[in-house]
Amino acid sequence: MAIERGLAKNTVAAYRRDLERYINFLEGRGIQRAENITRKDVTTYSQDVRDGADGGAPLSPRSAARAVVAVRGLHKFWVLEGTTTDNPAAEVQPPAVGQRLPKALTIDEVRRILEATQPETPAGLRDRAILEFLYSTGARISEATSLDVDDLFVDRSNDGPGMVRVRGKGSKERIVPMGKFAVEALDNYLVRARPLLVTKGRGTPALFLNLRGGRLSRQSAWTIIQQAAERAQIGKEVSPHTMRHSFATHLLQGGADVRVVQELLGHASVTTTQVYTHVTVDTLREIYASAHPRARL
Template identity: 35%
Template sequence: MWLSYLNSFKAYLQLERSLSVHSIAAYLHDVALLEQYLQSNGLALSPQQVTLTQLQGCIHWIAGLGMTAPSQARIISGIKSFYKFLLLENIITEDPTQLLEAPKTRRKLPDVLTFTEIEEIIAQIDLSTAEGHRNKAILEIMYSCGLRVSEVVNLKISQLYFDDGFIRVIGKGDKERLVPIGRQAIQYVNLYLETDRRQLNIKRGQEDIVFLNRRGSGLTRVMIFLVIKKLVQQAGIKKQVSPHTFRHSFATHLVEGGANLRAVQEMLGHESITTTEIYTHLDREFLRDTLSRFHPRF
């Protein structure tokens, strides 16, 4: 009964959504679970006949199988996509999944470095090495501007407006934004540009890239991750630290200091303010931690 609908859904995912084989298999598996639930309860229903009540029963059944809340949410998302497809194809006139709610999943708050920890990490950089000034400039600009690692590796000299105290960043979706940069970060980026970078045999096409490897080519995201991982180990810091941790720390420290959330959104390049609002949650965690450590009756 469901096979023809699943085949049409598969073709839609392949041709119109251009999803990977793995993603398509996941979607089909989600819908197959709904069909399995109906069969196990003796409900010989077509997709058009399924109601919200049966869908809620299916979710309850899935939860009983021991699946975690994130797994349940993913399955619900797959089933919702199937019914949106049926609606798009005029196979159904009303979407029964419209009021279907996913279980609440607690968003894991990322690790955040204190300012002292950031200074300890940067202090591990050996400035006598060929890459020392470059690595220091990278970490300073990541923390000063809250950049994504992809924005760091793609940063161009022509995007640096140090006289005005800004850099022009190309973020997700090729969206541009102007981000203020601190005096200390400017100092260390200029030091790198005027010393170590000048000694490199820069490859053709890489002349405008700020941060280069010893062969004169642009850095990879992985390379920056490995640099930070080594420095964190040397500093003896046990937190899970990645390049993105510097971005989280930049935003968290601004919010803790009382910065306007809209301004933080602009600096981070978030399309929606709701994405930036995670830092208000981080701020509340900071307040709670402060209270628990220093209040005698907490």
């Protein structure tokens, strides 16, 4: 997965945890060799991880499905490598996962979050910059925290739009435009805050820095977003992905083509992006039902 398929580090880490749990499950059943694993063993594991009967934490349907996919991949790998001749996991299907519609903020809620920073401090300038960046580009939080300063492109001569090189899942690169507000917030951060923060560390090309001058972590960025949402008194759970969902939903509501949104989000398939169209359709239905004189009861 890491070398041949080039998948992201976080994806590889998640599958590693799943497979370590599977190996512990097998050892608990006294199974030491791959060829001794039966379909019943795989099915039992699939059931046990959902309720924690194997001794681990219970998994959500989505995480349990990923765990089964990891096990199926392992057994397929063993067959391809000649470790075993049979694949007892081939017909074990992952548990069904219901479609989870993304939760988007309203435009006013996003504005309140963006304005709930303290721009008079270096940390506040950084927080405003990362919040504006996430909403302006729809980038994943891991993509934002992995950015370097050299990944930014702004055409100063013609007052052109900002552009950024984003490295997505599987190290795939894409170029994404940035809006005026994001460019302005990044400029303020780069001129007034980052030089102060970088002197506290050992020097790094990272765009977003923590208070010690090192690269900002995903966990710290998550905290920045949650604290801004609390200060803005947003009465719902807000995560980095909420900003991404809001970016996509607001673009579609504004008339953007779904394939353009797909490219901006870095989705490999337009099917993944189409989940946002359901949100937009629901919104249209609500507006129609409340506004049309022949739609109301």
